[in-house]
Amino acid sequence: MRASANSASVVVNNRSMGCLKIGSGRGLEPWYQPGRQRRALPRAAACRYNPHGNANMNTSSGNEQRDVRLSKLERIRAAGINPWPERFVRTHTLAEARALPAGTAGVRVCGRLMTMRVMGKMSFATLQDQSGRCQISVQCEAVGEPFYKEVWKKLIDLGDFLGIEGEMVVTKTGEPTVAAKSVQFLGKALRPLPEKWHGVQDQETCHRQRYLDLTMNRETMERFLLRSRVVSSTRNFLDRHAFVEVETPVLQTKASGAAAKPFFSHHNSLDMQVTLRIAPETWLKRLIAGGFDRVYEFARCFRNEGMDPSHLQDFTMLEWYASYWNYEDNMRFTQALLQHVIQESLGTLLLTLRGRAVDFSGEWPRVSFRELILKDCGIDIAECKDADALRAAVRAKGIALPEEEIRALGFGNLVDQLYKKVSRPALTGPVFLVAHPIELSPLARRNDVAGELTDRFQLVVAGWEIVNAYSELVDPLDQRQRLEEQARLKTGGDDEAMEMDEEYLLCMEHGMPPISGFGMGIDRLVCLLSNQDNLRDVVLFPLLKPQA
RNA sequence: GAGGCCGUAGCUCAGUCGGUAGAGCAACGGAUUUUUAAUCCGUUGGUCGCGGGUUCGAUCCCCGCCGGCCUUACCA
Numbered sequence: 001m002r003a004s005a006n007s008a009s010v011v012v013n014n015r016s017m018g019c020l021k022i023g024s025g026r027g028l029e030p031w032y033q034p035g036r037q038r039r040a041l042p043r044a045a046a047c048r049y050n051p052h053g054n055a056n057m058n059t060s061s062g063n064e065q066r067d068v069r070l071s072k073l074e075r076i077r078a079a080g081i082n083p084w085p086e087r088f089v090r091t092h093t094l095a096e097a098r099a100l101p102a103g104t105a106g107v108r109v110c111g112r113l114m115t116m117r118v119m120g121k122m123s124f125a126t127l128q129d130q131s132g133r134c135q136i137s138v139q140c141e142a143v144g145e146p147f148y149k150e151v152w153k154k155l156i157d158l159g160d161f162l163g164i165e166g167e168m169v170v171t172k173t174g175e176p177t178v179a180a181k182s183v184q185f186l187g188k189a190l191r192p193l194p195e196k197w198h199g200v201q202d203q204e205t206c207h208r209q210r211y212l213d214l215t216m217n218r219e220t221m222e223r224f225l226l227r228s229r230v231v232s233s234t235r236n237f238l239d240r241h242a243f244v245e246v247e248t249p250v251l252q253t254k255a256s257g258a259a260a261k262p263f264f265s266h267h268n269s270l271d272m273q274v275t276l277r278i279a280p281e282t283w284l285k286r287l288i289a290g291g292f293d294r295v296y297e298f299a300r301c302f303r304n305e306g307m308d309p310s311h312l313q314d315f316t317m318l319e320w321y322a323s324y325w326n327y328e329d330n331m332r333f334t335q336a337l338l339q340h341v342i343q344e345s346l347g348t349l350l351l352t353l354r355g356r357a358v359d360f361s362g363e364w365p366r367v368s369f370r371e372l373i374l375k376d377c378g379i380d381i382a383e384c385k386d387a388d389a390l391r392a393a394v395r396a397k398g399i400a401l402p403e404e405e406i407r408a409l410g411f412g413n414l415v416d417q418l419y420k421k422v423s424r425p426a427l428t429g430p431v432f433l434v435a436h437p438i439e440l441s442p443l444a445r446r447n448d449v450a451g452e453l454t455d456r457f458q459l460v461v462a463g464w465e466i467v468n469a470y471s472e473l474v475d476p477l478d479q480r481q482r483l484e485e486q487a488r489l490k491t492g493g494d495d496e497a498m499e500m501d502e503e504y505l506l507c508m509e510h511g512m513p514p515i516s517g518f519g520m521g522i523d524r525l526v527c528l529l530s531n532q533d534n535l536r537d538v539v540l541f542p543l544l545k546p547q548a
Numbered sequence: 549g550a551g552g553c554c555g556u557a558g559c560u561c562a563g564u565c566g567g568u569a570g571a572g573c574a575a576c577g578g579a580u581u582u583u584u585a586a587u588c589c590g591u592u593g594g595u596c597g598c599g600g601g602u603u604c605g606a607u608c609c610c611c612g613c614c615g616g617c618c619u620u621a622c623c624a
Binding site: 063064065066068069115117118119120121122123124125126135137139140141157158171172173175177191192193194195196197198199200201202203204205207212216258259260261278301303304305306308309310311312315317465466468519520521523524534544545546547 | 549555557558559560561572573574575576579580581582583584585586587592593597614615616617618619620621622623624
């Protein structure tokens with residue numbers, strides 16, 4: 001193991017989500033431990049600089065609860081208390097504190113105040129941080145009557161961030177509790193939290209104000225922590241297998257590597273149109289040509305296409321390329337990687353996904369396109385010479401494909417429609433789908449023996465295609481022909497067709513080794529593994545139109 | 549792009565077959581030293597998404613717009 005679990009302190013993934021790795025009972029890592037306490041400034045100095053000003057403090061905001069909190073803020077400042085101090089030295093996360101033996105003194109915890117039960121001179125409250133929740137108790141006697149009556153009871157609200165120093169106790173109902181000796185503001189909230197029992201239910205609010213969703217709905221936090229684990233576990237596995245993580249351009253002069261409509265933008269000082277990438281593929285293969293053995297990238301890609309629950313405008317695609325591998329090497333590696341990632345991030349290989357039991361352990365079966373379709377509907381696609389023959393066979397079997405839509409389809413797309421209709425929904429998997437017809441796979445390497453097939457595999461799980469991989473096309477003459485055909489389509493008005501890419505061809509003409517490449521939508525994998533129906537629920541801040 | 553559904557207090561939701569709206573939580577005042585959705589007493593809070601129309605009167609009916617969700621077509 002490259003980074004052993006018990007030495008990892010802070011994991012920052014590529015989604016900029018700082019993630020504190022919580023070890024069970026291991027205590028906080030050095031990064032966290034109380035260092036030299038910065039000496040407190042004299043009160044007057046601490047409060048002299050007031051960047052938040054009083055601009056709104058005397059004017060009604062039109063929101064009753066906010067106004068009440070603004071007036072509390074004034075009283076907090078008047079009392080010489082800094083409502084937003086710069087730092088708090090904590091000794092334990094809340095989950096760690098809960099595990100401490102009763103009697104442990106000098107426990108310093110912090111978090112957001114989620115519930116508060118004031119019973120006269122004794123109060124219980126709940127703090128929440130990333131690790132979970134822990135009860136605290138505040139007694140009049142322990143914190144002093146002026147503080148208890150004037151600050152704790154009058155100025156502290158649900159939603160505020162607080163820091164507590166105290167001793168671990170266990171209440172008579174058995175609840176681990178930090179009994180506070182002192183309580184301090186760490187961040188005053190001017191707006192109330194959503195309802196404490198139901199939280200935020202409205203999906204739009206969850207997307208627009210994800211911080212509220214994360215605060216109120218633990219399963220949302222767990223889902224994004226899962227995403228982070230999936231990414232870091234994948235990265236670790238690839239690193240351990242001699243893959244090199246690279247970054248390739250997002251802004252480029254032509255979109256290449258996939259058939260999709262790009263986003264366009266404008267570069268001012270060069271005065272030229274640029275596009276956002278639709279795939280990292282051609283760049284990564286250039287790196288293989290340049291001598292990298294194995295490369296990968298978690299590539300944010302952008303496609304200017306329709307929105308629905310299974311498509312995002314910007315999404316994260318993991319692609320990797322390995323020199324000297326064919327697609328079968330890649331298939332074995334894919335299985336090993338996903339088994340590792342699923343075991344490490346979910347703790348088991350036996351999952352229930354979309355209502356079906358899915359077993360990721362053992363060897364995953366492989367099935368060819370032809371066998372699968374033959375089994376599911378009795379049509380042997382190898383015996384159909386062309387699209388018309390296949391169309392006739394479909395009609396003869398009475399399979400309900402939309403007549404209007406399939407009339408113009410070529411053989412490849414027709415096979416694909418048939419597969420999506422008769423086979424894919426029933427595939428629970430994990431199963432590798434192999435031997436795709438060449439018409440269906442314009443980018444993959446033609447099989448050396450069966451020229452009508454390609455060296456390609458897809459991984460299907462619970463009816464979802466989550467991986468697409470090939471033996472890569474490295475023949476520059478073949479590639480040129482295929483790109484010329486795409487360029488013809490483009491000129492003919494197909495705005496999803498690929499553009500001619502001379503620079504890429506130039507690279508290929510300089511020579512490439514055998515390569516197998518792999519592509520997987522990270523959002524879709526996480527969506528599947530977390531049993532979500534909408535990709536927007538596995539993206540922290542999905543794109544939404546501005547509210548009216 | 550097409551079709552359907554939805555938008556009421558800070559949050560979760562009722563409601564009005566057309567007569568300018570209710571509850572719980574939150575907030576505010578009070579009681580309360582072992583609660584954990586604390587409890588008890590009292591109080592405040594709304595341009596019913598926005599704009600038109602019909603009507604004596606619209607949160608409700610009609611039209612348009614804004615935003616969201618679902619289905620559907622194209623891309624992973």
